[in-house]
Amino acid sequence: MRILVVEDEKKIAEFVRKGLKAEGYAVDVALDGEQGRILAGTGAYDLVILDLRLPKMDGLTLCRTLRNAKFAGPILMLTARDTVKDKVLGLDSGADDYLTKPFDFEELVARVRALLRPRGAAEPTRLQAGDLVLDLLAHTAERASRPVPLTAKEFSLLEYLVRNAGRVVSRAMIAEHVWDIHFDSFTNVIDVSINHLRAKVDRDFPVKLIQTVRGRGYVLKA
DSSP, rough: OOEEEEOOHHHHHHHHHHHHTTTOOOOEEESSHHHHHHHHHHHHHSSSEEEEOOOOOHHHHHHHHHHHHHHSOOEEEEEOOOOOOHHHHHTTTTTEEEEEEEEEHHHHHHHHHHHHTTTTTTOSEEEEEETTTEETTTTEEEEEEEEEEHHHHHHHHHHHOOOOOOOSSSHHHHHHHSOOOOOOOTTTHHHHHHHHEEEEHHTTTTSOOOOETTTEEEEEEE
16 A cells, blocks of 8 residues: 655654554655645656645645546544544645644554445455465464464565555556555565565465566566
């Protein structure tokens, strides 16, 4: 999942970015409303975290602008304003949820998970493809009941492959959803990461789950 954080307070923006990256999300940061508008218009974001008071374009205006531009993903508004009127204004502008500063990071993560949950569906805590099982809460993986040790980025990459099991995903799709805007598309980081996953997930098993589709990308076949 890829998240855009629009927050002009650098310490808060970096705190949120680092925390969400540790949770396995790809995160980009904009430090003003205009930069947020540009990034949101050029990147495929699953969620936007938006401060209310921003330079160049305030949060309410940016929220309305994103909705008018047909951004359909959830928007979580962060602000130091905690009056009912301010909350109503935020929600009426198109925000899906509202979190008042200062906030506990665990609550922020819980709200992010809830907003990214498919509408009307319970939040899954486990993903499975064949004998491969991912625990999304503990960030652990097992294959045939044997633990598979993964780094945070490897877990995110494997989660993306499992969520798209049976579907070919290109390197561009992987970069867009697993890495952030600073990813250098001219490096072989994705191929190296896939090879690391194969060594951990497939090496000791006769059935190889992660396969290369020449000229197209990769597919996880259960």
